[in-house]
Amino acid sequence: MKRFRAIRELSTVAILIAEILFFAWYLWPEAGRAHPFLNAENALLILKYSSIYGIAAVGAAVVIISGGIDLAPGAVIALSGVVSGYLIVVQQWSIAPSMIAGLLIGVLSGLLTSLLIVNIKLPPFIATLGVMGITRGIAFIITEGQYYDVSGRLPPGWHPLGIPIDWLAPITMFVMALIFQVLMTRFQWGRAVFSIGGNETAALFSGIAIGRVKASVYVISGLLASLAGIVLVLVQGQGKADLATGYELDIIASAVVGGASLAGGRGSVMGAVLGTLIFGVLRNALPQIPGATFYDRLIVGLVVIVIVVMDQLLLKRGK
Amino acid sequence: MGLQFDRIHKSFGAVNALRGVTFDVADGEAHAIVGENGAGKSTLLKILAGLVRADSGEIKWQDRTFAPSSPRDAIEHGIGMVYQEMLCFPNLSVSANIFCGREICRYGKLDESAMRARTQAVLDRLSLKIDPDAPAESLSAAHRQLLQVARALTFDCRVLVLDEPTTSLTDAEADHLFDVLRALRKAGTTILYVSHRLPEVFRLCDRITVLRDGQYVGTYNTAEVQTSDIVKAMVGRDIRARSEARRSTEARSTEATLQLTRLSRLPVVREVSLSVGRGEIVGIFGLVGSGRSELLETIFGLHQPTSGSIALDGNTVSFRSPRDAARAGIVLVPEERHRQGLWFNFDLRNNLAIPGSTLKDDLLVRADVECRDAERTLGEWRIKASGIDAPPDSLSGGNQQKVVVAKWVSTRPRVLLLDEPTKGVDVGAKFEIHELIRKQAAEGMAVLVVSSDLPEILALADRILVMKEGALQGELDAATATEETVMHLATHDEVTA
Numbered sequence: 047m048k049r050f051r052a053i054r055e056l057s058t059v060a061i062l063i064a065e066i067l068f069f070a071w072y073l074w075p076e077a078g079r080a081h082p083f084l085n086a087e088n089a090l091l092i093l094k095y096s097s098i099y100g101i102a103a104v105g106a107a108v109v110i111i112s113g114g115i116d117l118a119p120g121a122v123i124a125l126s127g128v129v130s131g132y133l134i135v136v137q138q139w140s141i142a143p144s145m146i147a148g149l150l151i152g153v154l155s156g157l158l159t160s161l162l163i164v165n166i167k168l169p170p171f172i173a174t175l176g177v178m179g180i181t182r183g184i185a186f187i188i189t190e191g192q193y194y195d196v197s198g199r200l201p202p203g204w205h206p207l208g209i210p211i212d213w214l215a216p217i218t219m220f221v222m223a224l225i226f227q228v229l230m231t232r233f234q235w236g237r238a239v240f241s242i243g244g245n246e247t248a249a250l251f252s253g254i255a256i257g258r259v260k261a262s263v264y265v266i267s268g269l270l271a272s273l274a275g276i277v278l279v280l281v282q283g284q285g286k287a288d289l290a291t292g293y294e295l296d297i298i299a300s301a302v303v304g305g306a307s308l309a310g311g312r313g314s315v316m317g318a319v320l321g322t323l324i325f326g327v328l329r330n331a332l333p334q335i336p337g338a339t340f341y342d343r344l345i346v347g348l349v350v351i352v353i354v355v356m357d358q359l360l361l362k363r364g365k
Numbered sequence: 366m367g368l369q370f371d372r373i374h375k376s377f378g379a380v381n382a383l384r385g386v387t388f389d390v391a392d393g394e395a396h397a398i399v400g401e402n403g404a405g406k407s408t409l410l411k412i413l414a415g416l417v418r419a420d421s422g423e424i425k426w427q428d429r430t431f432a433p434s435s436p437r438d439a440i441e442h443g444i445g446m447v448y449q450e451m452l453c454f455p456n457l458s459v460s461a462n463i464f465c466g467r468e469i470c471r472y473g474k475l476d477e478s479a480m481r482a483r484t485q486a487v488l489d490r491l492s493l494k495i496d497p498d499a500p501a502e503s504l505s506a507a508h509r510q511l512l513q514v515a516r517a518l519t520f521d522c523r524v525l526v527l528d529e530p531t532t533s534l535t536d537a538e539a540d541h542l543f544d545v546l547r548a549l550r551k552a553g554t555t556i557l558y559v560s561h562r563l564p565e566v567f568r569l570c571d572r573i574t575v576l577r578d579g580q581y582v583g584t585y586n587t588a589e590v591q592t593s594d595i596v597k598a599m600v601g602r603d604i605r606a607r608s609e610a611r612r613s614t615e616a617r618s619t620e621a622t623l624q625l626t627r628l629s630r631l632p633v634v635r636e637v638s639l640s641v642g643r644g645e646i647v648g649i650f651g652l653v654g655s656g657r658s659e660l661l662e663t664i665f666g667l668h669q670p671t672s673g674s675i676a677l678d679g680n681t682v683s684f685r686s687p688r689d690a691a692r693a694g695i696v697l698v699p700e701e702r703h704r705q706g707l708w709f710n711f712d713l714r715n716n717l718a719i720p721g722s723t724l725k726d727d728l729l730v731r732a733d734v735e736c737r738d739a740e741r742t743l744g745e746w747r748i749k750a751s752g753i754d755a756p757p758d759s760l761s762g763g764n765q766q767k768v769v770v771a772k773w774v775s776t777r778p779r780v781l782l783l784d785e786p787t788k789g790v791d792v793g794a795k796f797e798i799h800e801l802i803r804k805q806a807a808e809g810m811a812v813l814v815v816s817s818d819l820p821e822i823l824a825l826a827d828r829i830l831v832m833k834e835g836a837l838q839g840e841l842d843a844a845t846a847t848e849e850t851v852m853h854l855a856t857h858d859e860v861t862a
Contacts, residue, residue, distance in 0.1 A: 234727050241719055244710035250667075251705045252720040252772075253691035311710035 054305045057360065058320040061353060065324060069331040083331050090212055094281060096326025097215035098123070098290070099297055100319045101274035104222050105267035107301040107318035108230065112263045113243035113310025114163070114170035118155060119271035120293035121182035126151040126272035128185045131194035131285020141200070145276050152272025155181050156265035163264065164257045178294065185287040197283025215277045219319060222270060226315045239263060243310025300325055303353045324349070366428065367391045367555065368524060373422035375408055382408040384579040385422070395546070395556040397566040400576035401599055401819065406559050409576070410528055414446045415439040437466065445517025447527040453509050455502035460484035462501050463516045487515045491545050507538030514545065525549065526557040531565060532654045543569055561652050563592050563856045575599055593849070596856065600819055600848035622811035623695070623780045625664070628673035633659040635835040636673065641780065641811040646802070648826025648843070649815045650851050656835035657815040658700055661782045665697040666690040677779065691724055694779035698770050698786060706769035707757045714739040714753040716768055721776045738775065746771045747797060763794025770798060774805055781805060783814040787821060799825055819848045831855050
């Protein structure tokens with residue numbers, strides 16, 4: 047099984063590389079002109095915007111491996127972005143406490159989700175659908191359709207912790223991915239998440255504290271979504287209620303493309319991050335192909351299906 | 366004539382469920398099929414109902430070969446099934462339940478009034494006072510059972526097959542069901558009645574066919590035999606594979622490790638008092654529906670008792686979850702290894718390590734220690750696998766079962782609860798599992814094993830308790846108990862202590 051997991055992650059990397067090679071070849075410019083896709087600036091751009099999805103996808107992967115689903119990340123990104131934007135711009139708070147308040151929003155929404163799923167025993171789909179509505183709704187109530195111009199309040203040439211602002215999102219994503227990869231593979235907690243997703247009844251019969259582990263999973267998903275929200279606001283310079291609309295499905299798709307099974311018990315955090323990069327490259331490169339502008343959604347949908355079907359074939363062969 | 370079973374064979378994997386069963390059922394008779402759990406009754410019914418196909422042999426129905434390809438096919442040939450699990454749609458009305466799948470239509474639309482009228486007619490015939498429009502969930506258990514009879518009758522069934530229909534009925538409800546069945550038989554319907562409750566069988570049926578271990582034993586005229594003859598035919602092994610090497614009694618002591626005092630979880634477990642001493646193996650024999658699994662699950666903290674108490678080493682304990690119980694040293698090896706025991710997304714090493722490492726509250730997964738322990742367990746338990754990284758579905762049933770037992774035993778519990786520890790396991794693995802359980806007891810573990818497998822209980826237990834309808838019926842000393850005395854306690858109404 048371990049061997050298979052390694053193969054699975056390598057195959058996601060292989061898809062990513064193949065995709066990059068394809069666009070590099072397809073968009074190869076005429077002699078003397080700069081490559082529109084294959085340049086450092088564009089690579090950073092892809093990383094920067096994929097990372098917002100990627101940070102939240104780390105949480106989504108954990109939730110999906112536990113056998114659940116979280117539809118709230120997009121809305122939590124927006125609410126935490128709005129709250130920290132509001133505190134910075136309207137309340138004139140400094141940046142650090144505003145960010146902490148934003149993270150608190152994620153924790154609170156995760157706690158609410160856990161309460162609904164663990165204590166009230168709602169199915170995760172319904173519980174998180176509700177939390178998605180609530181968080182997005184609060185974001186609209188706070189902003190009343192306005193947006194907060196955070197960029198004006200950031201010091202010029204601001205380097206949080208010495209990191210250039212463009213690198214903030216990718217570095218946050220890789221750090222989170224690394225932390226949770228280790229937690230999921232080397233810690234008892236991670237194995238408990240896999241065991242609940244693989245067979246919840248067996249987990250119950252084996253003395254695993256199912257309620258606690260499940261609660262932790264949704265709190266982590268909320269926390270990571272709010273982290274993504276704060277990073278998004280800092281990078282983009284704007285806090286508004288319709289941030290990250292529809293991200294939840296792209297985030298789930300990334301985790302699935304990265305090897306997570308919606309049936310639970312299978313998947314990896316690194317895979318989910320690679321999945322967001324696969325989508326990031328598509329979103330970046332497709333609009334550059336003349337005439338493909340209107341095809342990008344269609345192609346993204348096809349890619350999800352093709353990759354997951356390939357994954358299932360690979361799994362069957364492995365058995 | 367009638368319904369003939371001719372040399373029916375069926376195996377599931379390595380398990381031979383039916384081995385050449387041949388008998389016939391005459392038109393218009395009430396015919397019982399009895400046997401212990403695993404005798405092949407259910408498999409035979411499933412073949413008749415079109416749910417599974419026989420490997421070989423054939424069924425003749427009115428002298429024509431009958432091999433239903435689906436439940437619908439069987440119904441269309443006049444075979445009506447009343448299942449034990451009461452298949453009904455609680456959200457639909459009585460008449461919708463009756464006509465589900467074969468709705469009456471007019472001009473492509475459902476003809477509600479025709480269906481209601483026919484439902485009313487069949488309910489009248491069964492003298493049931495039920496509103497055809499009432500939702501099925503508003504009916505009592507007995508009425509739901511009769512709803513299935515009504516459903517079969519609306520499809521002009523000529524053979525009505527009932528599988529343990531009284532399991533969840535009260536005596537009065539069962540009486541009503543029997544009245545209905547007798548009336549039907551008088552009107553010419555053939556009744557095939559499967560049960561392990563012998564008094565019922567004797568009340569209702571003309572003839573009794575006994576199956577044992579997938580084989581046909583005999584068919585008897587009810588008028589000519591006694592209950593004891595049937596019990597003998599059901600269990601009828603000559604040699605009891607009583608463990609040749611009885612365990613030494615050194616490790617045993619009289620003080621109770623586990624003590625239950627009038628423990629109830631109504632309505633399934635009623636006032637059970639028992640004790641298991643250090644090094645002792647106590648067996649509970651009970652048939653399906655006797656409350657045996659629920660008793661173990663209540664001890665293990667999966668359900669809360671409604672009254673009574675559990676004591677461990679003389680101290681009263683109460684567990685809110687299996688986690689609590691396992692931490693206190695009481696563990697349960699559950700009945701269904703696929704659903705309750707194994708992770709198919711993990712390899713053997715993880716499967717074996719999880720309960721132990723979880724209970725220790727380790728922060729990190731200690732892969733090196735776990736690998737070493739898993740290697741040792743595979744050797745000690747003689748688990749045949751390609752290695753500790755093999756997925757559990759690559760193992761045979763017996764080896765899977767060893768993994769489930771081993772993962773709990775390796776946590777060194779004080780009390781080991783076992784629910785059907787060798788269900789669906791081949792003879793060799795069964796013997797090995799028994800040996801390993803005895804070894805644990807010899808080292809001082811208190812073992813409470815629940816089984817509906819008579820030879821297993823007799824071979825394993827020091828004392829045998831018989832459970833029926835949630836309560837203990839009596840206790841037998843394993844040294845003197847026989848399959849007949851145990852079965853007698855488990856099937857009879859009167860208590861003979």
